[in-house]
Amino acid sequence: MxxxxxxxxxxxxxxxxxxxxxxxxxxxxxxxxxxxxxxxxxxxxxxxxxxxxxxxxxxxxxxxxxxxxxxxxxxxxxxxxxxxxxxxxxxxxxxxxxxxxxxxxxxxxxxxxxxxxxSSSVSVPASQQIPVTKRGSSESFWVITGTTKEHKLSEDVRLAAKSNATVVILMGMSKLGAIVDLFKQEGKSNMPIAIIQNGTRKNEKVGVGTISTIVKTVEKKELKNPAIIIIGDVVKHRERISELQNNYSESDVQTDLPNGINFIK
CATH class of the missing domain: 3.40.1010.10 (Tetrapyrrole methylase, N-terminal domain)
Structure with a gap:
């Protein structure tokens, strides 16, 4: 047939x-x-x-x-x-x-x-509670390939480093040193950065730091491809959520109300 x-x-x-x-x-x-x-x-x-x-x-x-x-x-x-x-x-x-x-x-x-x-460019950061945009932190985001078909670092990374947008780089681990140098040249050594390997999978690994510390973090955690690089203040959201959850405790909940009604102090 x-x-x-x-x-x-x-x-x-x-x-x-x-x-x-x-x-x-x-x-x-x-x-x-x-x-x-x-x-x-x-x-x-x-x-x-x-x-x-x-x-x-x-x-x-x-x-x-x-x-x-x-x-x-x-x-x-x-x-x-x-x-x-x-x-x-x-x-x-x-x-x-x-x-x-x-x-x-x-x-x-x-x-x-x-x-x-x-797309992994937005979903992998999201899975680690990193939004690519957030009011007051980032109004836009770049999604860039770290390595072009000529096996060179994309020139768009240089342009993105000058902006205030979140920068998401795919296939960029082999160029991490050059990426870090570009952001340092723009005076962004303290800019937060996260690297997520095997995002959303059971063998996912995460490294978080700043532009000045991330290379050592990668070496310590042995991060490699396939991985996504996220650069920007939005990376702080992950830590902020963790802090809020840790600050919450059962002592903040009253359970002695009638009819099983609970409320948070």
């Missing part, structure tokens, strides 16, 4: 398998082939038990497929099998090459669709 060739690019979310969208799960169930990346939890493949599963991700600098090969695989499998789902971590349109893959497939006459995912 002939199946109409189709590509659907699906965002798997930041890591926690519960953070994929309902629509994403429905699309997985309709897949004939799933091409998935290294940051995608294998548990999600269980939503498509009858589909062919092909790992096309990168681990420790090793590519199972080059990008051109992935593009060709998308088209060949769509023509031979029908519905190909390209499952990518986070949101595929945020440094995920999802747009490139859709363009390639569409140019070959393949129907294309996209299901957005929860």
């Amino acid at each position: 002939f199946k109409q060739p189709k590509l659907t690019v699906v965002g798997a979310g930041p890591g926690d398998v519960d953070l994929i969208t309902v629509k994403g799960v429905k699309v997985l169930a309709s897949a004939d082939v799933i091409l998935y990346d290294a940051l995608v939890d294998d548990v999600l493949l269980g939503y498509a038990p009858k589909a062919e599963h092909i790992f096309v991700g990168k681990r420790r600098g090793c590519y199972s497929y080059e990008q051109d090969q992935i593009n060709e695989l998308i088209v060949s499998r769509a023509l031979s099998h029908g519905h190909v789902v390209r499952l990518k971590g986070g949101d595929p349109f945020v440094f995920g090459r999802g747009a490139e893959e859709m363009e390639y497939a569409a140019a070959q006459g393949i129907e294309v669709a996209m299901v957005p995912g929860i």
Whole structure:
């Protein structure tokens, strides 16, 4: 039976398998082939038990497929099998090459669709109670790739260091020293910074400090990729929430009222 060739690019979310969208799960169930990346939890493949599963991700600098090969695989499998789902971590349109893959497939006459995912750029900080914007602290935020396709530090980091916005840097751990130097040059040595490795996963690790101390914190906690760097006063919100919770105690609650009514002093 002939199946109409189709590509659907699906965002798997930041890591926690519960953070994929309902629509994403429905699309997985309709897949004939799933091409998935290294940051995608294998548990999600269980939503498509009858589909062919092909790992096309990168681990420790090793590519199972080059990008051109992935593009060709998308088209060949769509023509031979029908519905190909390209499952990518986070949101595929945020440094995920999802747009490139859709363009390639569409140019070959393949129907294309996209299901957005929860971007790690905002959800990973949020999972650690760090908002990317907060009234009185930050009115905007930058999301920047730390490493360009030429393997250089993005020039946008230099521009972002001059602003008062929250700066979120993806794929920037190998350039951390250069990033820190840029912020120091702008007189921001005491600016709060957080680094979250494997965000939202069970093996998540967090390092918090300032621009002047974060390199030592990274060394001490052995933080590495995949990780997200968050720079800005909003990082203080995490500590503030912790302080408020610690200050609250059972002694602040009266429980001797009639009918089991409680209230906080």
